[in-house]
Amino acid sequence: MKVFLTLLLVFNLALAEGNYELKLFEKVLTGIFENHVIQIYVKDDDIKNMLEKSQIFALVDRCDTNTSLLVGKDFKNLSKICQEKPVFTTNYRYYKSSPNVFGVFYWRKGRPQLKFKTKAIQIFHLNLPKYLNRYTQ
Amino acid sequence: MIKFANNIKGFYLFSIFAVTLLIISIFLRWQFLETKQKIVKTNFNGQLSYIKNLTYNVNKDILHLIGKKDMYQVFKKDKKLRDVTDAHLGIIVTKRYKYAYIVKKTIDNKFIFLADGSPLMNDKAEFGETYEPLRPKDFLKAYGLKKPYFFRHKDKTGLWLTFLRPILQNNKTQALLVVDFSLEDLNIIKKSLSDFDSIYENALIFFIIVFVLIILFSYFDFKREQKMKKLNDDLLDLNKSLEYKISREVAKSREKDKQMLHQSKLAQMGEMISMIAHQWRQPLAAISANSNDLMLKNMLGKYDKGYFDKKLKSTADLSQHLSKTIDDFRGFYKDDKEKREITIKEIVQSSLNIVSNSINNKNIELITDFKSNTKVNTYPNELKQVVLNLLKNAEDILVEKCIKEPYIKISTYDKGSCSYMEVKDNAGGIPKDIIDKIFNPYFSTKTKKDGTGLGLYMSKTIVQEHCHGKLEVNNDEHGAVFRMELTAEREKDDG
Numbered sequence: 001m002k003v004f005l006t007l008l009l010v011f012n013l014a015l016a017e018g019n020y021e022l023k024l025f026e027k028v029l030t031g032i033f034e035n036h037v038i039q040i041y042v043k044d045d046d047i048k049n050m051l052e053k054s055q056i057f058a059l060v061d062r063c064d065t066n067t068s069l070l071v072g073k074d075f076k077n078l079s080k081i082c083q084e085k086p087v088f089t090t091n092y093r094y095y096k097s098s099p100n101v102f103g104v105f106y107w108r109k110g111r112p113q114l115k116f117k118t119k120a121i122q123i124f125h126l127n128l129p130k131y132l133n134r135y136t137q
Numbered sequence: 138m139i140k141f142a143n144n145i146k147g148f149y150l151f152s153i154f155a156v157t158l159l160i161i162s163i164f165l166r167w168q169f170l171e172t173k174q175k176i177v178k179t180n181f182n183g184q185l186s187y188i189k190n191l192t193y194n195v196n197k198d199i200l201h202l203i204g205k206k207d208m209y210q211v212f213k214k215d216k217k218l219r220d221v222t223d224a225h226l227g228i229i230v231t232k233r234y235k236y237a238y239i240v241k242k243t244i245d246n247k248f249i250f251l252a253d254g255s256p257l258m259n260d261k262a263e264f265g266e267t268y269e270p271l272r273p274k275d276f277l278k279a280y281g282l283k284k285p286y287f288f289r290h291k292d293k294t295g296l297w298l299t300f301l302r303p304i305l306q307n308n309k310t311q312a313l314l315v316v317d318f319s320l321e322d323l324n325i326i327k328k329s330l331s332d333f334d335s336i337y338e339n340a341l342i343f344f345i346i347v348f349v350l351i352i353l354f355s356y357f358d359f360k361r362e363q364k365m366k367k368l369n370d371d372l373l374d375l376n377k378s379l380e381y382k383i384s385r386e387v388a389k390s391r392e393k394d395k396q397m398l399h400q401s402k403l404a405q406m407g408e409m410i411s412m413i414a415h416q417w418r419q420p421l422a423a424i425s426a427n428s429n430d431l432m433l434k435n436m437l438g439k440y441d442k443g444y445f446d447k448k449l450k451s452t453a454d455l456s457q458h459l460s461k462t463i464d465d466f467r468g469f470y471k472d473d474k475e476k477r478e479i480t481i482k483e484i485v486q487s488s489l490n491i492v493s494n495s496i497n498n499k500n501i502e503l504i505t506d507f508k509s510n511t512k513v514n515t516y517p518n519e520l521k522q523v524v525l526n527l528l529k530n531a532e533d534i535l536v537e538k539c540i541k542e543p544y545i546k547i548s549t550y551d552k553g554s555c556s557y558m559e560v561k562d563n564a565g566g567i568p569k570d571i572i573d574k575i576f577n578p579y580f581s582t583k584t585k586k587d588g589t590g591l592g593l594y595m596s597k598t599i600v601q602e603h604c605h606g607k608l609e610v611n612n613d614e615h616g617a618v619f620r621m622e623l624t625a626e627r628e629k630d631d632g
Contacts, residue, residue: 110317111269
């Protein structure tokens with residue numbers, strides 16, 4: 001319950017400050033990648049612009065072996081190496097349809113929604129922090 | 138006193154008026170706040186009532202469609218029913234009623250979408266999609282309550298309100314019909330009223346400040362009036378005492394003048410006695426001679442009737458002359474306070490009758506030049522004393538200085554509406570250092586005789602204050618010139 005409240009607080013604080021999404025990305029991804037340097041390949045400009053403001057993430061221009069994670073609305077025609085990389089999306093339909101996507105963050109009815117696929121997390125050997133367990137499916 | 142009473146009354150009336158205005162203003166503000174509350178509440182209740190009715194009808198339709206079957210199962214199996222329900226909910230959705238959807242609670246207290254009326258594809262939830270409300274507790278509460286429930290979003294704007302209607306089957310909540318709607322219109326009304334209230338509040342504060350200032354001003358003005366009234370009273374008292382002091386001093390001064398005049402007259406009396414003696418010496422000697430002559434003739438038996446008649450007539454004439462002299466002196470000192478019309482020549486002549494013998498005996502030439510015939514309305518006896526004083530002064534200084542070929546010239550003339558009399562001598566004039574002081578009381582230059590120092594002072598007082606004329610002095614090449622000016626017309630007017 002405490003964790004939930006903490007998260008809720010984060011949500012509300014972030015909402016209040018208008019910097020919600022970046023804080024949520026930082027909170028979620030640093031939790032999953034256990035504070036390792038996260039090299040992220042971002043396809044979409046709006047998400048890139050947002051994540052660039054973070055001191056935690058290292059954004060890369062090309063997806064290669066060193067890339068830790070792919071973030072975007074959807075990814076088509078990815079190289080073979082990249083097809084094996086975990087994906088965090090902001091598109092619920094893509095989340096539902098793509099097996100590489102382990103999590104999604106999106107807005108529904110003006111409320112932020114966060115979801116994780118247990119199966120995908122296991123495949124990519126990701127460690128989902130306990131406070132995020134509530135959002136697994 | 139009436140003004141002061143009016144001020145007090147005005148101050149209290151004004152205070153009562155101002156307090157009444159203040160009370161009315163406060164009452165009006167209280168009324169306004171009450172009305173504002175009512176408007177906001179009525180508007181809010183209206184919106185809530187509308188959404189209650191709307192969701193009630195939708196709820197009824199849905200229940201009609203699913204009958205007594207399990208809602209989730211029916212919706213899961215029947216896509217067409219879901220589409221119909223979505224369309225139903227879509228009717229609700231407008232700019233104000235932004236979201237309308239149905240969610241169901243899962244076993245693990247999560248929520249899943251059953252239907253969504255959103256017309257936007259990117260925001261349209263899928264059937265069975267898990268849903269994380271921001272306030273799941275309120276959703277659960279509505280589930281348990283089994284009756285409509287709403288809560289306001291705790292964001293910055295506070296514009297949004299979520300209305301939850303439990304969809305009941307057999308008194309069991311199957312799902313929640315959720316409508317998010319905006320209170321923007323209400324907020325606009327509230328803001329407008331608040332703006333108005335703010336203006337009203339500022340106006341009230343301003344009015345209170347003005348009220349306090351006016352009350353303070355009135356209070357200080359009232360105090361000032363009181364102080365001024367006290368000062369006025371003090372001033373009146375002072376004026377009264379001053380008036381009394383002035384009248385007392387004036388009376389003293391008049392008494393002093395009277396005494397001085399008396400003193401002056403006494404001094405002149407001495408002169409007069411000397412002059413009477415002088416006047417009488419020669420006629421008395423003549424009477425004595427006539428008497429001796431007649432007695433001798435009688436003793437010798439040389440009675441001559443014609444001679445006797447002549448001598449007796451001469452004696453009678455001399456006696457008459459003595460009597461007239463007495464009359465002249467009596468008239469001179471008669472306390473005649475009545476004005477009458479007289480020429481300056483007559484006044485001078487009358488004075489000369491008294492003093493001429495004395496002057497002639499001192500071998501002083503008397504020169505007269507009378508050109509004025511205008512009558513002036515004045516006090517003759519007083520003016521005679523002035524002329525006499527001037528002539529005696531001239532005589533005294535001529536004798537004192539032993540002037541060779543001494544003379545006194547008396548002239549009268551008219552100029553414009555004024556009549557003038559000048560008394561000149563050839564005694565060399567008055568020294569410049571004392572010429573401004575000779576009219577001061579108790580100022581005298583007479584060394585051989587005892588001067589009182591009052592003659593010229595009294596003369597000036599008589600001419601200027603009694604007769605409204607002028608008495609001035611200056612020196613010419615031979616001696617002093619005293620000029621008396623009398624205004625004929627003014628005297629007539631005064632008379």
